[in-house]
Amino acid sequence: NAGVTQTPKFQVLKTGQSMTLQCAQDMNHNSMYWYRQDPGMGLRLIYYSASEGTTDKGEVPNGYNVSRLNKREFSLRLESAAPSQTSVYFCASSRSAGGAETQYFGPGTRLLVL
């Protein structure tokens, strides 16, 4: 089992460019999440998908869109990147979105917006 995988590992964008961060899990989990982590801070939830076919906003959704492509894959899109979106992005999955479910995290994508 690869667990949660993310691509790319690192990306540099210019302001205004767009890109899509990819995430896939092979644990047959129903729920998936996107977080961002800024230097010296904890993780903040951007969007989540409680189950295939559903997505909901988290704490910091502005400037992002998501797609739950199928049960395995959950992508995060930046339509017009801004320097404030420079961060490390983590994808996670869990069996369900219920409160006690353990979340499993991917290795992260480091994004620099110039």
Added chain:
Amino acid sequence: DAKTTQPTSMDCAEGRAANLPCNHSTISGNEYVYWYRQIHSQGPQYIIHGLKNNETNEMASLIITEDRKSSTLILPHATLRDTAVYYCIVRVENTGFQKLVFGTGTRLLVSP
């Protein structure tokens, strides 16, 4: 979610037990205590969780006080690879969505 308070940093000698405290004085009766850790540049990793009783798994032990207002994560024989930021989180067990609220955690440095 109840707020948690953790020391900013701690040191531990390799091979010794690392005891990481967490205060959660406003915890509710149906809230679990979870611990995650984040090794530098990696995604957070689940360690252990508990409600009332002490818990142990292959990674660590969790000791929760009787009044549930504080807990301690114990790494019995810390290694250099245990150097990481450790997050204490409280969450309600229910069927509805609950986000993980990460604070700033405790930065544990394990030294030779």
